Amino acid sequence: MINKILLFFVGLRLASVFIVGTWYVPDEYWQSLEVAHRLAFGYGHLTWEWTHGIRSYIYPALIAGIYKILALAKLDSVELIILLPRVMQALLSAYSDYRFYMWSNKSKWSAFVLATSWFWFYTGSRTLANTLEASLTIIALSYFPWSTLEDTTFLWPVALSVFMRPTSAIPWVPLCLYHVKKSSHPVWELLLKRYLLIGLIVGVITVAIDSFFYGSLLFSSFEFARFNVLRGIGSFYGEHxxxxxxxxxxxxxxxxxxxxxxxxxxxxxxxxxxxxxRLILLITIGFTLVIYSLFPHKEFRFLLQILPICLYMSADYLSRWSRKASGKIVWFCALVLLICNAIPAGYLSRIHQRGTLDVMTTLQSIAHNYRDEFDQPAKFIVLMPCHSTPHLSHIHQNVTMRFLHCEPNFQNAEEYLDEADMFYKDPSGWIRKNLPVYPRSALPSHVIAFDVLEPQISDFLSNYEAKVKFFHSDYTTDRIGSHVIVYERTNPIKVTIAPPVLEEDEAVENQPADPIVEV
Known part of the structure; x- marks a missing residue:
């Protein structure tokens, strides 16, 4: 018999693939789809994380496998290249949702709080390593031996998650200590025959995969910890x-x-x-928050791993509370939870920060169909904060697509500015220095920028015409505007200047050709 709860979560997560149509963080594309596209089709941009070997190829390799199958079947349309990786992640998230339900003793409240969680709906179908990490955490927790403490099945997804992202180990420190303490097996036996053995097997496989794609022996988890923890490179992207x-x-x-x-x-x-x-889970949440708080760079998505633990505690409390509360109060509280989650989920999934994704459809069309007056293909330049849009994975055409780079300060230079900072410090000066204006064909055929930038580069944009505008956000900054605009380079305008009126003799003697002025 087909499990109805599993079908429900599959339907919910697949629906989110089509409902969630907004930009969240660059990693959703630049650390997964773009890398996979390069693996499968030979072109795509690799950010500094991949040139320094701090990312694991496991997740992009899965997506690249999908791309290869599409290519072999000659179905590698840009629509499927964007859609299918999200479908894959949605199905994995749905399975983890089902495992959460099983872990919670099939509690209705557990299904409710997970299905209505605005943040999990917003991120559950995104191709983020953090989303995969959260799914693996839920699956591992569902197999954690709370009663017998002898089963070590949970260590397999834990090990995979840790080798992909070493910070995944943080919440498992208190849980594994609890497991080791309560197990009837001798500590040395448990550590050597279970923990170490499983870790070695998963580690050898993941290191082999990474070394194969990097072309040399490489421990990406070690490099990840060295750059982000020891060197604190992550703080370059913001501190809290x-x-x-x-x-x-x-x-x-x-x-x-x-x-x-x-x-x-x-x-x-x-x-x-x-x-x-619940006390062990609460200690796990507290321990994770304390360790995470020590890192200067903080993001909402880093909390995805402990989100299911928080939801489990909430569901368990609501389940016990609802047994004593009146039916009307229970339904009222459920309705409040649903509405108050639906509002941010709907707004952030459909409205906020959608322009930088919507614009890619237009760029796809331009890349495949455009030829300028010199019979050259499109050349894009994205004058936005670093990684504001997806890249070639959303165009599936090997076109020139320039963007502002933002590599960290690896050399510890004083007063360091990345390319994006240098651009915004003096937009016109940066353009004069970095973009050739002659011959005219050297100019980008299309400029993609936020509307707030237009007054600062109006001279440069005099060579262009605004072709299409996309709403992006109600909340603007000095760099991020309310709309994304695509500008197209205008063709040289030929203007015929009438000759002056001459006397008849002069007209016969002087018959100049009409001059053509290029504006």
Whole structure:
């Protein structure tokens, strides 16, 4: 018999593939689809993370496999290249949702809180390594031996997640310590025959995969830790105060779900002898937040790994509470949770930051059909903050597509500015220095920029005509505008200048050809 809960989650996550049509973070494209496209088709941009070997090829290789199958079947349309990786991730997220339901003893509240979580809906079908990491965490938690403490099946997805992203190990430190302490096996036997053995098997496979694609022996997990932890390269992309996860990050990710989570937290602390499993989970959440808070660079998506743990605690609390509450109160609370999650999920999935994705459809058409007056193909330049749009994976045509780079300060140079910062410091000066104006054919055929940039480069844009505009966001900054505009280079305008009126004799003597002025 087909499991109805599994079908429900499959339908929900597949629906999110088509509903979620907005930009979130660059990694969704530049660290997965773009890399996979290069593997499968031979062209695509590799960011500095890949040239320095700090990323694992496991996830992009899965996507590249899909691309190869499409190519062999001659079905590698740009639509399927964008769509199918998201479908793959959505199906994996749906399976992890089902495992969450099983872990929660088939509680209706567990299915409800997971299905209505705005942040999981927003990210569950995105091709982010963090999304895969969260799915593997849920699957591992569902196999964690809370009662017998002898089964080590959970270590397989844990090991895979850790070798892909070493920070995945952080929440598992308290959980694995608990497992080792409570197991009836001798510690040395458990560590050597289970933990070490599984770690070695998964490690050898992942290192072999990475070394194959990098072309030499490489431990991407070690390089990841060396760059992001020891050297703190991540802080180049922004820093937050140490308490950000506690007062902004987690409350935002949980949304209205923060309320039942806080009730669950208080109840767990007050009755810790009764809720021993929840206490371990609460310690796991606290430990993870403390370690994450030590890193200057912080992002909402980093909390995806502990989101299911928070939702489990909330679901367990709501399940126990609803047994005593009246039916009307239960339905009212469920409705409030649903509506208050649907509002941010709908707005962020359909409206906020959609322009940089919508514009790619136009660029696809231009790349495949455009020829300028010199019979040359399209040449794009994206004058936006670094990695504001997807790249060639969303065009599937090996066109020239220039963008502003933002590599970190590897040399520790004083007053370092990346290319994007240099551009925004003096847009017109950067253009004069970096973009040739002669011959005219050397100019980019199309410029893609936010509307807020137009007044600063109006002289340069006099060579272009605004062709199409896309809404992007209601919230603007000095670099990110409300609309994305595609400008197309105008053809030289030939203007015929009438000759002056001459006397008849002069007209016969002087018969100049009409001059043509190129504007």
């Amino acid at each position: 105060p140490w308490y950000w996860y506690a007062n902004v990050g987690l409350p935002t990710v949980l949304g209205i779900g923060t309320i039942p989570f806080l009730f669950a937290t208080v109840e767990t602390i007050r009755h810790r002898e009764t809720y021993k499993e």
